[in-house]
């Protein structure tokens with residue numbers, strides 16, 4: 001098994017004994033790209049600062065390349081951690097040209113080597129023709145490329161970026177995010193980006209660490225975060241979706257909701273407080289149950305227990321043949337599809353539904369819906 005390049009073990013962070021994050025553990029292998037994602041004030045930047053060597057740990061350990069760089073009693077300074085840093089405001093030296101900025105971290109090399117290496121990374125970042133310009137003469141996107149070239153030119157083990165794309169306008173941002181990921185992957189760099197923007201995290205990262213409510217909620221790839229959320233917070237935070245209530249029916253081994261009976265199999269997760277159910281099939285219309293569901297156990301649930309069932313807009317299909325009807329309370333035209341907010345008449349709960357754009361209905365109309373998903377998440 002390959003060794004982790006970065007390993008955080010049971011890390012606690014605090015300011016003046018006020019805890020920000022507790023028990024954070026995850027690891028990254030060489031060449032992996034990760035994002036730290038979470039709401040404002042959740043501790044993303046604090047975690048990056050701890051990785052960079054600007055914030056002392058309260059507990060736990062951070063190792064880079066197998067060497068402990070941070071613990072309660074250890075704080076290897078930033079310059080000795082083999083890191084490249086890119087900040088939200090790029091922090092370029094305004095009195096230096098692009099070339100001088102990129103050469104800045106190469107002071108240990110001869111002048112010739114500095115020029116060659118700077119040229120190489122300016123070429124890679126597509127900024128070679130800007131070499132003689134000053135930061136004030138560059139666009140935001142160009143400044144960002146210079147900041148990354150400066151950070152990676154000394155060939156650090158790890159590239160750390162704090163909201164590195166957030167000052168770019170949305171169109172440029174999507175393209176630059178894509179290009180930078182491409183370059184990072186081509187160079188085989190290991191990188192961590194802090195962001196509050198989930199679509200940026202989805203586009204950029206192999207793995208995403210979601211921090212909120214004082215802890216690491218989940219560390220996994222985007223698909224797992226969306227389809228297999230481990231906590232109620234992640235289910236709510238990632239993607240779009242709502243919870244509707246259901247009642248666990250032990251004798252029929254299903255969850256009864258306003259959209260019919262959902263037949264399920266229980267999947268054990270690390271969570272002890274929260275329960276996740278995975279359906280092998282939804283049979284709200286015909287009451288069927290597949291063989292996997294029959295084999296299931298429901299040890300975590302008691303009969304008639306009320307559970308919250310996560311429904312994503314893409315789980316709800318406009319289906320006029322369905323016995324389940326819903327009233328359109330809001331609609332958002334999105335070009336290729338329409339996003340409808342629907343109210344279920346029997347429970348007054350609201351759910352979302354994506355329908356193709358030609359399924360053009362208006363507020364107040366009622367239409368048929370069915371649930372179509374291969375797994376279902378309940379808490």
Ligand SMILES: Nc1ncnc2c1ncn2[C@@H]1O[C@H](COP(=O)(O)OP(=O)(O)OP(=O)(O)O)[C@@H](O)[C@H]1O
Nearest residue numbers: 015016020038039040041042043044045046047196
């Ligand atoms: N130097 C500091 N001294 C005291 N408290 C701090 C300090 N820096 C951050 N905090 C607090 O720590 C918590 C986490 O802050 P942090 O900046 O890490 O969050 P964040 O997720 O990066 O937020 P944002 O997305 O808004 O930048 C916040 O409650 C913040 O007020």
